[in-house]
Structure formats: structure tokens, C-alpha cells
Amino acid sequence: MAERNLKQEIQAKLKDDIMQGALSKFAEQYPGSRLNAYKGQDIEGLRESLRAMKHDAVQHINQLADEFEASLKKRGAHVFRAKDGDAVKEYLIRICKENNVKRVVKSKSMASEEIHLNECFGDHNIRVKETDLGEWMIAIKGQKPSHMVMPAIHLNRYQCAEMFEQELHIDVPGEDIPNMIQLARKNLRQEFLQADMGITGANFGIAENGAIGLVTNEGNARLVTTLPRIHVVLIGYEKLIPTTEDAAKILRLLPRNGTCQRMTSYMTMVDGPTKVIYKNDQGKVVEEDRKQYVIILDNGRLEAAKDPVFQQAYQCVRCASCLNVCPIWTLVGGHVYGHIYSGGIGAILTGLFNGVETFAQFSDLCIGCRKCTTVCPGKIPIPDIIDELRSRYVQKHGAPGMDKTMFNMVLNDRGLFHKLLLKAGAIGQAPFKKGKFIRHLPLFMEEMTKGRSLPTIASEPFRDRVERLMKKNPSKPKKKVAYFSGCNMDFVFADTSENVVKVLQSLGMEVVYPMEQACCGKPILGIGDREAGKETAKKNIAAFEKTGADVILSACPTCTETLEETYMKLFENDPEWKARARAFCSKVCEFSKFVAQEYEKTGRLTHARGGEKVTYHDSCHMKRGLGIYEEPRALIDATPGVELVEMHNCDKCCGMAGSFGMKYQEVSIPMLNEKVKNIKDTGATTAVVACPACMMQIGGGLDKADTGIQTKHIADLLAEKL
The missing domain is CATH 3.40.50.10420 (NagB/RpiA/CoA transferase-like)
Incomplete structure (x- = not known):
């Protein structure tokens, strides 16, 4: 083709x-x-x-x-x-x-x-x-x-x-x-x-x-x-x-x-x-x-039938329900997929029948929201098979040079990112800041702020706050919790990370933060480079092993899913690292799930009286990746002074989907606009999320539209009410 x-x-x-x-x-x-x-x-x-x-x-x-x-x-x-x-x-x-x-x-x-x-x-x-x-x-x-x-x-x-x-x-x-x-x-x-x-x-x-x-x-x-x-x-x-x-x-x-x-x-x-x-x-x-x-x-x-991953495509009965719920197909239709079959299952079938080279031309059109997996009658894990096809393509042709360079030199090198690029970015953004957002950028960067504002880089990264925050750890902690911040929660939403720590400390937890931690690896794994992903995983596993923590906690569902599930898959054929990965993964927990469990133990997970109207957005990785959707609502319901109002299509993707939101803004922004409308229709004054990427997307959309509606991570909401 x-x-x-x-x-x-x-x-x-x-x-x-x-x-x-x-x-x-x-x-x-x-x-x-x-x-x-x-x-x-x-x-x-x-x-x-x-x-x-x-x-x-x-x-x-x-x-x-x-x-x-x-x-x-x-x-x-x-x-x-x-x-x-x-x-x-x-x-x-x-x-x-x-x-x-x-x-x-x-x-x-x-x-x-x-x-x-x-x-x-x-x-x-x-x-x-x-x-x-x-x-x-x-x-x-x-x-x-x-x-x-x-x-x-x-x-x-x-x-x-x-x-x-x-x-x-x-x-x-x-x-x-x-x-x-x-x-x-x-x-x-x-x-x-x-x-x-x-x-x-x-x-x-x-x-x-x-x-x-x-x-x-x-x-x-x-x-x-x-x-x-x-x-x-x-x-x-x-x-x-x-x-x-x-x-x-x-x-x-x-x-x-x-x-x-x-x-x-x-x-x-x-x-x-x-x-x-x-x-x-x-x-x-x-x-x-x-x-x-x-x-x-x-x-x-017949070749696909021999493959333990690809043979799952045989479970397809050609009902096309995966297309019917796909937010990308709904916007772009079937013809852009370039061959005969469209949508997520179409990408897979094209890869199997016409080769990974043809598949690679439109593999980006699956954003991994997993909506398709909730309706597929054959229960095909479509995003997982697409990830496998991406990996096979990279094995054959190598990862895109720019993507790999950006990951290795920026996201995976905390020293370089923190000491050089972050400081340069913080200085460079100053003329364009308005509160916590950048609404307009000049020249060739103008497109980046066309449909949404961008969050500013934190003036003080979370890792620079760790030493003083950890001094407030309880003297007799119930558990030791090692916090995995991820990229956004370290360098963009550092205030939210601080609130994560405050909530955990209020529950009697000792919080530790290993400075050697890197990106979770999802950006490089998402393009199919598993070898680079393994190196990142090893770095993180080694860093957290040293903490001796009872729990490894993340307030980002994408990071949580990667740490808890993907790391195990990466090392399934590596006996040494498989054992270490199993021990690591068994300790990983998502923030709202962990807090809800602790609230339940102390009887705090009870209905509080209403107040300010807030609505909640289910991130894709949170609800369909981790299966967590009741816990955040229970926490909101138990928070004094707020009333939860459900929005229409609360679990529909906001359009960020990692780098997709920047690479395909023409698709991402219409998805965001729909989400902004649904939030406004609730009459809520705050949109609560449990994902920093969704926080970035939805917060930017609400700011760009001058709605006056705030966006808060659930950790922010809980910390305010302590």
C-alpha cells in the first residue's frame, strides 16, 4: 500500500x-x-x-x-x-x-x-x-x-x-x-x-x-x-x-x-x-x-491461529460493536483506516492479512480506551493485540528515532529533565502564563493551544519538596507507602502530589519517595519498544525494592496499570526479573482505591451532606484498565460540603490518550469539546478526576472555554477537606 x-x-x-x-x-x-x-x-x-x-x-x-x-x-x-x-x-x-x-x-x-x-x-x-x-x-x-x-x-x-x-x-x-x-x-x-x-x-x-x-x-x-x-x-x-x-x-x-x-x-x-x-x-x-x-x-x-496472542482474533464474529463504541471511529469513520476492515479489530485484521507495515500506517487510531472490550461478544482484548502488533513492527523496523530519543533523554533521565530542561521551560513559559495555564503560544507552537489551554510547569517540582514533606510523617506509622509520582505529578501537578502525601499521612502512613524512580515507561511501550520499556521497568523495580515499602502507590491510573500489570508481562520469560517483578507488582495500588479501603476500615466511608456540586470523569485506564470506578465516587460521597452530580457519558474518553492528544489535536479537541459540554450541563462548579492526563486535558478545555469550572484531582478534593 x-x-x-x-x-x-x-x-x-x-x-x-x-x-x-x-x-x-x-x-x-x-x-x-x-x-x-x-x-x-x-x-x-x-x-x-x-x-x-x-x-x-x-x-x-x-x-x-x-x-x-x-x-x-x-x-x-x-x-x-x-x-x-x-x-x-x-x-x-x-x-x-x-x-x-x-x-x-x-x-x-x-x-x-x-x-x-x-x-x-x-x-x-x-x-x-x-x-x-x-x-x-x-x-x-x-x-x-x-x-x-x-x-x-x-x-x-x-x-x-x-x-x-x-x-x-x-x-x-x-x-x-x-x-x-x-x-x-x-x-x-x-x-x-x-x-x-x-x-x-x-x-x-x-x-x-x-x-x-x-x-x-x-x-x-x-x-x-x-x-x-x-x-x-x-x-x-x-x-x-x-x-x-x-x-x-x-x-x-x-x-x-x-x-x-x-x-x-x-x-x-x-x-x-x-x-x-x-x-x-x-x-x-x-x-x-x-x-x-x-x-x-x-x-x-492459519498463521494467526498458531500465535497465542493473534489467535484471539478468531473470537470475532464481525458484529462491529467495537466500531460502534470507538470514540475515534465515531469521529473519522471507517475509510481512513485505509483498507477494508476498520476500527480496532480492523487494524488487527489488516495487520494479520496485509502485514505490520500496512497496520503501522494507522495504528495510532487506537487510543487504548478499552471501550471496545466492554461490548465485544468474543471478549477480544483489542488494545492488547494492537500493542503486540506495534511491538512486532518495532522488532522488525525499530522504534521511531525521535520518540526514542525524547524518551531516553527526557522522560527517562530525571537528572537531565529536572536540572536543565525543566528550569529552561519554567523560565520560558513566564511570558505566557495566566494563573496555572498557558492559553496562547506564539509562532509554530500556536497549534498546541488552539483548542485547550496548557498547564504550566510547576515552579517547584514535587521531588524538590520531598525532604520537607517527609518530615511530617507519623512517628508510629501503620504502613510504609512508597509514592510513584510519574512524570506529570512530579513536574506539572506537583501541588496534587503534595496533596497525595498529605492524605496518606492523615491516614497514619509513612510516605517515602525514591529519587531514582523514572517514567513508568508507558510512552515508549505505547509505540511498541518493549526493550526500552524493560530497561525502565528494571530501573523502577530496583529503586522501589530499596524502600522496603508495604505499598507502592500511584495517583495516575496509567502509571498504576503499567506498574501493576505490564511489568509482569514484560518479564514473563525472564526468570530472575519475573520474580522481582511479581514482588513489585503485588504491592502496587492506585491512590483512590487505597484511600477508600483505609476510609472503610475507620468508618469514614459514609454519606456526607451535600453542598457544592461536583461531577466526576472516569479515566479510561482507571475504569476499564484497573476496574476502579466505585471507590472515587464513594470518596466524593463521603467528603463533607460536596454533592456528586453524574455527567452524561462520564466514562467516555476525554481525548488526551497520552501523546495522541498532541499528535492528533484535530481529533482530540472534538472529543474534549464534548466532555466540556457534558461537564457544563451538570451545573457543577468542579470537575473531579483521578488521572493527571485527564486533568491536563479537561482542565485545559474548561479554561480555554472560560467556564469558570475548576478541575481537581481527587487527592486535591480530599486534602482540602482534611
Whole structure:
């Protein structure tokens, strides 16, 4: 694939008001509609059942394929296992020539899009027509699907009408949707009747009997399988399942997640060739067995099945629910992902089918918010697999030089950063400061403050305050707590770090701060450089081992997740450091969780009377990474003089996502603007967060918009009320 200007493509999509309106409306309605479709169901039980079945299937994928092929052949079908798209196309063109096929109709098949099958038919003068209404319309314009289930979701009725007019050469009013549907039905019915070959995908293929399942709402797939004299099934290995009973596990989830229906309009099972009646070239009515060809597509799937990380992609049922809740896809649509599959799962599939080089061109579009993991019916850890693909890319091509240099020379070298760069920055920011924010920067730096203010560098870093703060430690402490500040809480939000210490000391904790600590390593790990991440992890583990602390505490959920979970994964194949990492990770705890537990012990976690209205934003790493969301609310509820008012979409990403917020401001700022609006709508005077990155983003947005609303870390709120 040629090099692309991704930022330019994103900017064009952000200016597409029609697409923006369609996707934002859909994203707003989807979560509630999905939950309504699951009413009375054990969602997590269903998800786990599907995950377990698909996980087991991929462990025996070759055996399933053999059984599937044998079952099909018993029923009279022809089976071909295709190594890649070229093999599929070569096989199909040969079949077309052998059977004098001139016209082909297709129902929606992402696998056929993946291998660019339609273009191949055109090159051989074979007429091919999509019969899914969305696919039919975008094919007229030469577009690719922007969504796996709703390929034309980015269009409105008037754009659809233009496509009808282009195809049918008549005036088509955009206001009359039923009329458009009737026109499409009339036009496509002739295509079904005249076609020599019908091609379908499959939602699943059952090994025990050779049946395929087709889940649709338009019924076109049934016509594709029953009217033409030849039926071709194109199915990827990942769609193979053992039994009919297993199909029920898919059917309980796929419609609910994909279209928010308990069941789609049509559920079709095809289990081999059937009789077909047609007129031959001499006009004679002929009755014979319909030919069925089943093509099982590899194209990288079997290699993925052997990989313990990538095989999790087999748990995907192509419901596209991960797209429906993805804050990035909702803003930029599917086409910027550059290939056929979009969203987080699309990035993974593109990496597996087309290589890590193609994946790397848009890997930044996953911000790791983990919203997708809460709805995926197969419970696929999409962000984790994307991290693995980033790591494989770096192993092959190396980390970007500038990113690695910045990390090693700045974030990971506290001496250099503290003594030189920090002091220079503190002096340089002076002319632009207004309170705790910088609202405007000059010249080439102007873009950095276009949609949000920036927090100022602390006049006194936290590490310079440590000596005097630790003098206030209790003489008879309950526990020794080693504080991991991370970068922002040391050099930007040093006041908040001081408040962390005050709260801990009020609970009878001795607080220590090892000066040798470095960045947690998330910035370099996020781009896939695990070797650099390991060196940072070793530095931190060694530094905190010396403290002899009972607890290692962080007030940044991103740092906490990295210290507690990622460090263990980094050293799983290193016996010496694995043991040290395990001991280190077992002590790590997030600030609000730790404080809530201590409050609970002393009976302080009780409801306090209301007062000033505050609202709370759930950071992505906090809620979905660490599973912490009740504790901060309990602490706020127990704080005298405040009343918690929940905001709309309280757990939707604010758009910071580490370096993403700076690198892709054009996407980050609309996400921030939505968050600012939701905060303002609560009537709160303070927005409470538990993450310094969110504090930076939301605080900057509220300041830039002159809302007068303060942003506070939960440690600030608690310390004020001591």
C-alpha cells in the first residue's frame, strides 16, 4: 500500500458534516439500544460462553476444517482451500469459464472485499452486482464499506438518492425512502433472475454437518443462494465452529450486538447443493443439481491461529460493536483506516492479512480506551493485540528515532529533565502564563493551544519538596507507602502530589519517595519498544525494592496499570526479573482505591451532606484498565460540603490518550469539546478526576472555554477537606 497522508484524510472526514451527524447520532443511540436487546439475558455469561467456544475452536482449526470439508463433500459440494486472494480469484475465474458464467450476484461478504474480488470479475468481463442495499449503493460510487455491518452508514438519504439516479437514470427524491427501497428491489430482482452464479460469505460454518449460516435483514442472501444455478461460499477459517449447538451461541449475540435486535429478519442455514430449474441456451427447461463451491480462505488466518496472542482474533464474529463504541471511529469513520476492515479489530485484521507495515500506517487510531472490550461478544482484548502488533513492527523496523530519543533523554533521565530542561521551560513559559495555564503560544507552537489551554510547569517540582514533606510523617506509622509520582505529578501537578502525601499521612502512613524512580515507561511501550520499556521497568523495580515499602502507590491510573500489570508481562520469560517483578507488582495500588479501603476500615466511608456540586470523569485506564470506578465516587460521597452530580457519558474518553492528544489535536479537541459540554450541563462548579492526563486535558478545555469550572484531582478534593 502506498504511503498515505493520514492527518489530511482525517481532516477531510472531520469536515464531512453529513458523516459526522450520522455517526454521532448512531453512537449516541447504540449503547442503550444494545442493552435493551439484551434485557433479561446474562450478557457476561453469553459472552464468556462464546469466547470459550471460539477459543477452543481455534486450537483445533485444522481438524475442524477437515471435518467441515468432509461433511460438505458428502453432500455433493466442491471444496477448495485457498492460500490467499489470488488463489481464490484464479479458482473462481476457472469455474466461471467452465460453467459459462456471465453474470454474478453477491450478498455482503467482507472476505470478498478483503481480496478485491469484484475488480477481478470486471477484469474478466463478468458482470457482478452487490445485492445488499448498502453495498449496492457504495459500489455504484466505487467506495469501500465504512462499517462491517452497515457499509453505507456514512451517507444520508440524499446522497443515497444520488446513487440511485446514477444507476437507474431516473429522478429519485431523497425524502422518499420506501420508494428507494422499492426501486432497488425491482432492479435487483432482475439481477437475481438473470445471474448464473451467486456468491455469499458466511457468518459461520458448522464442521459436523457442513452447513453455513447467513444472518441478514434484507433476504437477499436467500435469493443469492437459491436462484442462480451455482452457489459459491467464501468463508474464512475463523468462521468454522464444531456443532449446530455452537451456532446458537453466536446467534444469541451477533444480532444483539450488531443491529440491536434479538434476531435479524432472516436466519438462513444452507447445507449443500439443492435442485435448480432453469432455461438453458436453447430455451429448454432443465432440472439439475445446483452446483455448490465452498472456498475456505486462509490469507494469513492459519498463521494467526498458531500465535497465542493473534489467535484471539478468531473470537470475532464481525458484529462491529467495537466500531460502534470507538470514540475515534465515531469521529473519522471507517475509510481512513485505509483498507477494508476498520476500527480496532480492523487494524488487527489488516495487520494479520496485509502485514505490520500496512497496520503501522494507522495504528495510532487506537487510543487504548478499552471501550471496545466492554461490548465485544468474543471478549477480544483489542488494545492488547494492537500493542503486540506495534511491538512486532518495532522488532522488525525499530522504534521511531525521535520518540526514542525524547524518551531516553527526557522522560527517562530525571537528572537531565529536572536540572536543565525543566528550569529552561519554567523560565520560558513566564511570558505566557495566566494563573496555572498557558492559553496562547506564539509562532509554530500556536497549534498546541488552539483548542485547550496548557498547564504550566510547576515552579517547584514535587521531588524538590520531598525532604520537607517527609518530615511530617507519623512517628508510629501503620504502613510504609512508597509514592510513584510519574512524570506529570512530579513536574506539572506537583501541588496534587503534595496533596497525595498529605492524605496518606492523615491516614497514619509513612510516605517515602525514591529519587531514582523514572517514567513508568508507558510512552515508549505505547509505540511498541518493549526493550526500552524493560530497561525502565528494571530501573523502577530496583529503586522501589530499596524502600522496603508495604505499598507502592500511584495517583495516575496509567502509571498504576503499567506498574501493576505490564511489568509482569514484560518479564514473563525472564526468570530472575519475573520474580522481582511479581514482588513489585503485588504491592502496587492506585491512590483512590487505597484511600477508600483505609476510609472503610475507620468508618469514614459514609454519606456526607451535600453542598457544592461536583461531577466526576472516569479515566479510561482507571475504569476499564484497573476496574476502579466505585471507590472515587464513594470518596466524593463521603467528603463533607460536596454533592456528586453524574455527567452524561462520564466514562467516555476525554481525548488526551497520552501523546495522541498532541499528535492528533484535530481529533482530540472534538472529543474534549464534548466532555466540556457534558461537564457544563451538570451545573457543577468542579470537575473531579483521578488521572493527571485527564486533568491536563479537561482542565485545559474548561479554561480555554472560560467556564469558570475548576478541575481537581481527587487527592486535591480530599486534602482540602482534611
